[in-house]
Amino acid sequence: MKFSYYPGCTLKTKAKQLDLYGRKCLEKLGVDFEEIKEWQCCGAVYPVSKDEVATKLSAVRTLANAKAEGGKLLTLCSACHHVLKRVNDDMKNDDNIRLKANNYLALDEEYAGETDVIHYLELLRDYVGFDKIKAAVVNPLKNQKIGAYYGCLLLRPSETLAFDNPENPKIIEDFITAIGATPVTYAFRNECCGAYVSTTSKDLAVKKSTKVTDSAKNAGAEKLVTACPLCMYNLTENGNGEVPVYYFTELLAEALGVKE
Amino acid sequence: MDRKEQAKLIKERSGTDVRKCMKCGKCSGRCPAYAEMDIKPHQFVSYIEKGEVEKLLESKSLYTCLSCFACVERCPRGVAPANVIEAVRQEVVRAQGGNKVQAEKIPETINEAIPQQLLVSMFRKFNK
Amino acid sequence: MQKIGVFVCWCGSNIAATVDVKKVADVLRLEPGVVISETYQYMCSENGQALIRNAIKENGLTGIVVCSCSPRMHEATFRKTAESAGLNPYMVEIANIREQCSWIHKDMDEATEKAIVLGRSAIAKLKLNAPLTSGESAVVKRALVIGGGIAGIQSALDIAEAGYEVDIVESSATIGGNMAKLDKTFPTLDCAACILTPKMVDCAQNENIDIMTFSEIESVKGFVGNFKVQIRRKARFVDEKKCTGCGVCMQKCPSKKGKNEFNMGLNNRPAIYIPFAQAIPNVAIIDPEQCLKLKNGKCGLCAMQCQVNAIDYTQKDEIIEREYGAIVVATGYKPISLENFNEYGYDTYKDVVTSLELERLMNAAGPSDGHLVRPSDHKEPKVITFIQCVGSRDTSGCGKPYCSKICCMYTAKHAMLIREKYPDTEVHVFYIDVRTPGKNYDEFFRRAVEQYGVDYIKGMVGKVYEENGKLMVQGSDLINNEQVVIPSDLVVLAAAIEPNPSVRKIATMVTASIDTNNFLTEAHAKLRPVESPTAGIFLSGVCQGPKDIPETVSQASACAAKVVGLLSKDKLKCNACVAHSDETLCTGCSVCANVCPYGAITYVDKEFRIGGGKTETRRVASVNEAVCQGCGACTVTCPSGAMDLKGFSNKQIMAEVDAICKR
Amino acid sequence: MQEMNNEKRPLIVAFCCNWCSYAGADLAGSSRLSYPADVKIIRVPCSCRVNPMFILKAFQRGADGVIICGCHPGDCHYTTGNYYARRRMSLLFSMLDYLGIERERTRVEWVSAAEGAKFSAVMNDFASKVAALGENKRLEDLRCKE
Missing domain, CATH: 3.50.50.60 (FAD/NAD(P)-binding domain)
Known part of the structure; x- marks a missing residue:
């Protein structure tokens, strides 16, 4: 099975580690993937309003391209994943949006949500398997107490994202266990860090990020992992500064021995 | 456009049925930005249900809602308060002079570390 | 040759004012098969019924049509009349010329014409009626x-x-x-x-x-x-007749780590156990999943200890x-599973319990002998927060759409009992609505508030999380328009109930x-x-x-x-208008049994003569007349036309259609 | 009066289930809520007793409209009979459509025993729609004419 890999804008610039290590690990794990051709911006935020169609079109183009390449779209950035997955859901279930989007784009073949949007973590869990990852680890991150930070974008609304239990997720904890470290569960791992308002209401973003990082620290976490560049920025910039935040691919690369 | 019409439009745009609300307040009990909101998530639903939009259009909550969908996730009746807030925000930013973020002021507010996606999101969320 | 009698009722002026009853009787008298056609002021009166009875006897009638009020009113009356004159009660048809004719039409000609059509239709049906008898079945007492x-x-x-x-x-x-x-x-x-x-x-x-x-x-x-x-x-592996419930086996059993179901899993029980002290029957039972003897053949202590030899490991x-x-x-019922409500932390925190678990924690015969302690550290909770409607009134798909009805009252009860027994305990209740209809119910709830000082908060809880050893209950206070966070020692969930x-x-x-x-x-x-x-x-x-x-x-x-x-009945009288299958047409396809809401149709293998002295065995439908309620669903679904309904047969209804459409 | 007799009135056959709709018709009667005399009711135990053949027969014999009335969904005296009726009739109606019988000539309505007013309203409406269509010639079997 071949996956169409979708990096997104941020992974090409500010979040290069997320991308770089992500690719190296896929190669190491023997996952067949290729960067999707001529990818466009996902749209950055999912337009919730029912009367917004134009802002969803770039996501639809990517989804349709992925369909042509085999229908498995692999995402890494939580924000992109959220947008692509929800737009895909609209294309599948919202007759109005599907009709208008197809009318606008006039694709060779009508797109109706056929592509599977798969997050990198879902790939690790469902296609590779954490057991296999455990077996592939050469450098287990022993004695590291790591807190998983899920944030909002991967989990909610769970009806559409269908990623994990939205109130008590465990996929990243399982991942942490697989790479040999000790997961630390803490109450605010699925609470919003406030990244969206970090540019406009810094106070609020500081308050929310501090709440998350404090909660993690009090539970005994030495570091946090995330899949989201927005959370990464916000928790680092506006958190309590006592728990460093890493992309999960970086730790995976370290454990698999492909980090330079 | 009269307010009633406007409320109807916002209701449609939100794509959620506000009449299903049973006024339990779970959305506001869950909201992480509650303290920063002048009008609370459950009130957005209630005002829209009654067709009263005036207060909502001037609410500061439009810019403090984190779009974290916690309220949507846990509503026992399948109502989506965040969608209502977003629908009102669209109503405001789409109107003339409704932009919240001034492009000229950007250099003052951002730093080097901000990821691209966040900048784009900011404009998408708060501007036309 | 059929001899039909037609009896047209005036119903005082109810019918006669808008329908020319005389004309109806005269026209219907000319219908083939009709030998007598009469009118009378009140056909249902004793005199009217006598008229019918006499006509049946004198003319040797084979069936009667009564043009009168709705059959829902007097069909039973006229059937009895017929029966008393020796006619089968199902040889009676009613033409409804009051409710469905005289009362709704004003024009005399129009109403009379319609009454005639209705009469004709009833005659047409009656001609195809067959005498029916309702079956009887015995009752097992x-x-x-x-x-x-x-x-x-x-x-x-x-x-x-x-x-x-x-x-x-x-x-x-x-x-x-x-x-x-x-x-x-x-x-x-x-x-x-x-x-x-x-x-x-x-x-x-x-x-x-x-x-x-x-x-x-x-x-x-x-x-x-x-x-x-x-x-x-x-198999309970204990002979119910021998066991005396002495309980020695329970003391001797070495496998003591079973979840005590009666105490909602809050403590353990041995592999052989009596569910609780007052159990009926008061005899032991062995949990085969846990018993060492049944699992790997080693042990047998209970059998050795039992004075009456009640233990039987071979029971099947x-x-x-x-x-x-x-x-x-x-x-x-049972309380719903709370796997869809992780925001309340039931799976994560030991001190988040359901109301039924709280019942055991408060019960003198419970795991803590009635001393209310929290499960995690067995300390007395000082702040207890109740959350109502957990999974009730939930249309999101996580819970149940209905109100579970009992939670408001038992939560008030819990709150009150706790405040009574442990007056220094703070009790909060998050509620959406307090629903307490019933005798002395609202008074009871108000007592919890007014006399015992229970803090009722109108609003739902959004999240329960642990912070500094406390369970933080974050929720709405809609009356004060605030978001409150209550640091609690014990959280009690009023889980919805389901069948x-x-x-x-x-x-x-x-x-x-x-x-x-x-x-x-x-x-x-x-x-x-x-x-x-x-x-x-x-x-x-x-x-x-x-x-x-x-x-x-x-x-x-x-x-x-x-x-x-x-x-108390010795026999049950069955509905006479039941389905029956024409076995010569039935192909045994099972379609009728699938639509029958009562499971009245079964299949039997029957032998049929096919000529030349030969027989063949075919599977045919057989209707249990005691079970059939006579809806007729099977008759329409039958592809071979074998299934028909007595009293409303295909031919009878077709004849009615014909009579109505004839112009 | 003379004109009335000359003018061809529509002929409507109504199948009513015994438990709800027939009782609804009785209630319409006892409430004196009139509807055209063109409507003639045939009592059946349940709407599921109505064989599509009955309806074809009615059209063949010159009926201009046929209506089937049953208990409201969920209220069937026999639990599920009206659901069967609904499914059967939707199939039959599309076949009648194919045969060129106008959709307005057939109808399924749910009328409870308490809905006398609804029964009368439904019959008035149905009768006027059928009358507007004029005579039904499409399926009429001329051999049946006297």
Whole structure:
């Protein structure tokens, strides 16, 4: 099975580690993937309003391209994943949006949500398997107490994202266990860090990020992992500064021995 | 456009049925930005249900809602308060002079570390 | 040759004012087969009926048509009239010329013309009528009660008191159900055990009651008055007749790490155990998953200790068959699983408990001997927060769309009892609405607030999380328009209740209908609330809908009254207008059985002569006339035209259509 | 009056289930809620007793409209009969459509025993729609004419 890999804008610039290590690990794990051709911006935020169609079109183009390449779209950035997955859901279930989007784009073949949007973590869990990852680890991150930070974008609304239990997720904890470290569960791992308002209401973003990082620290976490560049920025910039935040691919690369 | 019409439009745009609300307040009990909101998530639903939009259009909550969908996730009746807030925000930013973020002021507010996606999101969320 | 009599009623001026009854009688007299056509002022009066009776006798009539009011009014009357004159009661047809003619039309000619058409149509149908007799079936004078909770216990006791034999089949090892687990009961605060256990003992001692615990219904066949039921008596590895309930085995058993189901898993029990001290029957049972002897053959301590040799490791499930006249379904409820409500942290934090668990924690016979301590560290909680409507009134798909009805009252009860016994404990209750209709119910709830100072907060909880050893309960206070966070030591969830999952299987076996929430449907929501639409099946307790103990007991007694009414009859008269299959046409395709809502159709292999002295055996449909209610669904679905309905046959209805369409 | 007799009135056959709709018709009568005399009711135990053949027969014999009335969904005296009726009739109606019988000539309505007013309203409406279509010639079997 071949996956169409979708990096997104941020992974090409500010979040290069997320991308770089992500690719190296896929190669190491023997996952067949290729960067999707001529990818466009996902749209950055999912337009919730029912009367917004134009802002969803770039996501639809990517989804349709992925369909042509085999229908498995692999995402890494939580924000992109959220947008692509929800737009895909609209294309599948919202007759109005599907009709208008197809009318606008006039694709060779009508797109109706056929592509599977798969997050990198879902790939690790469902296609590779954490057991296999455990077996592939050469450098287990022993004695590291790591807190998983899920944030909002991967989990909610769970009806559409269908990623994990939205109130008590465990996929990243399982991942942490697989790479040999000790997961630390803490109450605010699925609470919003406030990244969206970090540019406009810094106070609020500081308050929310501090709440998350404090909660993690009090539970005994030495570091946090995330899949989201927005959370990464916000928790680092506006958190309590006592728990460093890493992309999960970086730790995976370290454990698999492909980090330079 | 009269307010009633406007409320109807916002209701449609939100794509959620506000009449299903049973006024339990779970959305506001869950909201992480509650303290920063002048009008609370459950009130957005209630005002829209009654067709009263005036207060909502001037609410500061439009810019403090984190779009974290916690309220949507846990509503026992399948109502989506965040969608209502977003629908009102669209109503405001789409109107003339409704932009919240001034492009000229950007250099003052951002730093080097901000990821691209966040900048784009900011404009998408708060501007036309 | 048929001889038909037509009798046109004036109904005073009700009919005669708008329908020319004389003309109707004159025209209908000319119809082929009609030998007499008369009018009378009140056909239903004694004189009118005498006129009919005499006409039948004098003219040797083979059938009569009465043009009068609705058959829903007087069909039964005129059938009796005919019967008393020696005519089969089903050789009577009514033409409704009052409700559906004289009363709704003003023009005399128009109404008269319509009355004639209706009369003709009735004559056409009557010509194809056949004398019918309603069948009879005997009634087995014994009832089955499925479920041994308070509903089943009450129904069984009432039926037994009336002098009929009853069997209680209970799936767990003791009767008593959920009520046995409760501490106190609202609104009077009697101790549940004090009022329930005497009833349990009554059941055990009543000669008419046979209790079968640890047993399940395997299959149900038959119909009202004549059910044949197979019951699986599951192996309990202890001979019920020998065991004295002394409890020595429990003390000696080395495998003590079983989850104590009766205490909601809050403490442990040995592999051989008696569910609780007042269990009925008071005999031990072995958990085969846990018993060392049954698992790997080593141990046998209990058998060595038992003075009466009651332990039998070789016991097997046994299936017995019994016959019953009536079946009471009293399968009860269970609290829903909370896996969809992780925001309240039930799976994450030990000190988040359900209300039923709290009942055990507060119960003198519970795991902490009635001393309220929290499960994690066995310390007394100082702040207790209750969350109501956990999974009730939830249309998002996570919970149940209905109100569970009992939670408001038991939460008020818990809050009150805690404040009474531990006055320095702070108690908060998050609620959406407080629903307390019922005698002394709202007064009870208000007492919790006014007398005991329980803090009621209108709003729902969004999240429960741990911080500095406290459970932080974050929720809305809608009245104060605030978001509150209450640091608590114990959080109690009022989980929604749902019908016992076994009810689906049982409903299928007895062909009782069930709604989308798995509650059994009553025959009529208002007028027949304790009967299932399927004759002979009765509903008792929460299996029909959420209800508290007083309501359950009333329903259980009502149910028993209905059962006794049925069992008191020696024979049941069946509906005469039932389906029957023409065996020469039937291909045995099973389509009719699939649409029958009563399971009245079965298939039998029958031998048919096919000429030349040969026979062949074919599978053909056979209708059980005692079960068939005569809806006719099968007649339309039958592809070969074999199935027909007596009294409303295809030919009869076609004849009516013909008569109406003839211009 | 003379004109009335000359003018061809529509002929409507109504199948009513015994438990709800027939009782609804009785209630319409006892409430004196009129509807055209063109409507003639045939009592059946349940709407599921109505064989599509009956309807074809009615059209063949010159009926201009046929209406089937049953209990409201969920209220069937026999639990599920009206659901069968609904499915059967939707199939039959599309076949009649194919045969060129106008959709307005057939109808399924749910009328409870308490809905006398609804029964009368339904019959008035149905009768006027059928009358507007004029005579039904499409399926009429001329051999049946006297």
